[in-house]
Amino acid sequence: xxxxxxxxxxxxxxxxxxxxxxxxxxxxxxxxxxxxxxxxxxxxxxxxxxxxxxxxxxxxxxxxxxxxxxxxxxxxxxxxxxxxxxxxxxxxxxxxxxxxxxxxxxxxxxxxxxx
Amino acid sequence: xxxxxxxxxxxxxxxxxxxxxxxxxxxxxxxxxxxxxxxxxxxxxxxxxxxxxxxxxxxxxxxxxxxxxxxxxxxxxxxxxxxxxxxxxxxxxxxxxxxxxxxxxxxxxxxxxxx
Numbered sequence: 378x379x380x381x382x383x384x385x386x387x388x389x390x391x392x393x394x395x396x397x398x399x400x401x402x403x404x405x406x407x408x409x410x411x412x413x414x415x416x417x418x419x420x421x422x423x424x425x426x427x428x429x430x431x432x433x434x435x436x437x438x439x440x441x442x443x444x445x446x447x448x449x450x451x452x453x454x455x456x457x458x459x460x461x462x463x464x465x466x467x468x469x470x471x472x473x474x475x476x477x478x479x480x481x482x483x484x485x486x487x488x489x490x491x492x
Numbered sequence: 493x494x495x496x497x498x499x500x501x502x503x504x505x506x507x508x509x510x511x512x513x514x515x516x517x518x519x520x521x522x523x524x525x526x527x528x529x530x531x532x533x534x535x536x537x538x539x540x541x542x543x544x545x546x547x548x549x550x551x552x553x554x555x556x557x558x559x560x561x562x563x564x565x566x567x568x569x570x571x572x573x574x575x576x577x578x579x580x581x582x583x584x585x586x587x588x589x590x591x592x593x594x595x596x597x598x599x600x601x602x603x604x605x606x607x
Contacts, residue, residue: 409594411594413598418600419600419601420496420583420585420598420599420600420601421535421583421585421596421598422598423595423596423597426594426595428594467535471594478523478525478540478542478547478587478589478594479537479540479548480537480594480596482534482535484534485534485535
């Protein structure tokens with residue numbers, strides 16, 4: 378079965394600094410990969426997704442992620458964080474076989490922004 | 493578009509009572525998902541429907557939980573009888589299907605407290 382690991386439970390960065398959130402997956406084939414963001418008291422919002430093609434994908438709010446097959450990773454990056462980026466971030470993997478729409482989510486990384 | 497609508501947003505009930513959570517997916521979406529989120533277990537998929545048919549209910553914890561989707565615009569998740577360990581945030585999500593099945597759009601959630 379597929380699995381997703383987010384090794385960092387909590388990350389603190391200064392406003393304006395760069396950010397990288399780690400995500401590793403385990404799956405026999407190329408999965409579909411996603412990053413979601415959850416603000417306090419809210420549902421999850423899709424930031425970006427990778428299905429195939431260009432391994433560097435751009436998302437909303439200035440985020441990007443790079444799929445590295447050799448490392449089984451899909452890390453999320455942002456060059457300069459804003460206070461409004463403080464939230465919980467979830468990486469998710471979906472199976473690439475048609476008809477199975479289940480997503481497996483990682484345990485999340487909580488991002489704190491300090492002035 | 494109003495997005496995925498869930499009601500109620502908050503529910504407080506006593507152990508043994510029946511609880512019904514409601515969800516209205518985004519119009520035109522073919523798939524609907526029910527998740528449960530807790531600090532201990534993270535985000536868990538309970539059940540998902542495609543074209544109103546339950547496809548995978550392997551995540552439903554026990555017989556006390558049931559879900560229905562009588563039509564394309566409405567779904568319910570029922571817990572009967574409720575127990576304190578059912579306290580969690582329950583999310584409904586919908587997806588467009590048709591090659592974009594993995595883009596799940598989440599509702600704001602229902603925070604359930606069972607005393």
